[in-house]
Amino acid sequence: MKCFSSFLGKRTTTFFPFIVWLLVSCNSAPSHAENPPNSQPAELQKVEQTVQQEASPVIDTTHWYVYLTFDDGPQPGTANCIQICKEEQVKASFFMVGLHTDRWRAGKLLVDSIRQAYPLFVLANHSYSHANNHYRYFYEHPDAALADFQQAEQVVRPNFRIARLPGNNAWGIEHKEKSHHLVAAVLHKMDSIGYDVIGWDQEWNFRHTNARPVQSPDSLVARTMQLLREGKTRIPRHLVLLSHDRMFYHPADSASLQRYIFLLKQQPEVVFQTIDQYPGVSKSTPITAHTF
Numbered sequence: 001m002k003c004f005s006s007f008l009g010k011r012t013t014t015f016f017p018f019i020v021w022l023l024v025s026c027n028s029a030p031s032h033a034e035n036p037p038n039s040q041p042a043e044l045q046k047v048e049q050t051v052q053q054e055a056s057p058v059i060d061t062t063h064w065y066v067y068l069t070f071d072d073g074p075q076p077g078t079a080n081c082i083q084i085c086k087e088e089q090v091k092a093s094f095f096m097v098g099l100h101t102d103r104w105r106a107g108k109l110l111v112d113s114i115r116q117a118y119p120l121f122v123l124a125n126h127s128y129s130h131a132n133n134h135y136r137y138f139y140e141h142p143d144a145a146l147a148d149f150q151q152a153e154q155v156v157r158p159n160f161r162i163a164r165l166p167g168n169n170a171w172g173i174e175h176k177e178k179s180h181h182l183v184a185a186v187l188h189k190m191d192s193i194g195y196d197v198i199g200w201d202q203e204w205n206f207r208h209t210n211a212r213p214v215q216s217p218d219s220l221v222a223r224t225m226q227l228l229r230e231g232k233t234r235i236p237r238h239l240v241l242l243s244h245d246r247m248f249y250h251p252a253d254s255a256s257l258q259r260y261i262f263l264l265k266q267q268p269e270v271v272f273q274t275i276d277q278y279p280g281v282s283k284s285t286p287i288t289a290h291t292f
């Protein structure tokens, strides 16, 4: 299934007056590594060990990592996603659309709050126009598509050069691409300017008539755990879940998101993580600090 925002254009403006904005603050998470002994002075050892820790992250084989990702915001539902993830203190990543950010002042504030909540949240690039929902044309014009992502970068100001393609489940990490041939040229261009492109392993589908979730949280968790147990994800032990902010606008659907999180928290092996921590993502281009 894909991200469809044709429906957004009309629906977002309809719902704007009904949104309550909930902006709260954030916190962080730890990391660790083994330090081999050597014969150099203690201070020098300390410096080299720090470099080693950053260069060679320890591979944790005891946990299963779930990356909650929300696409197409800011839009009705985004504030609920923020509030729930903050209340539950679970990490999440938001792939935002430049056009939606530009045309909605309250949406801009939501985008700012997500950016500032790092490392609880990661703000990422989901293009400026969302391909205007003409995906084939968009990907057949890779220079224009790249410019579209660069325009979004100026508006959304993501934490890192991490992106998701509109309407396409493609991966482009560590200069390796896994995609439909239609989007290969765009992936290559994104890579050339330092972007990692993230797809997904599982989607929480929505009804295109009303944007409400299809699967129940219980059935979704069962499938999440099955995919992890059977290693049917791009990288074993790591599962990226695609959902869309607008799915969680209605209170009953917000409750479904909360229950999905609650049920996953009952699984002792599961750790929620942000997409900058996904294996192979470079994080070498923290653009917020340097560009803006």
Ligand SMILES: [Zn+2]
Pocket (backbone or CB within 6 Å): 002, 003, 004, 005, 071, 072, 126, 130, 165, 166, 167
């Ligand atoms: Zn999308």
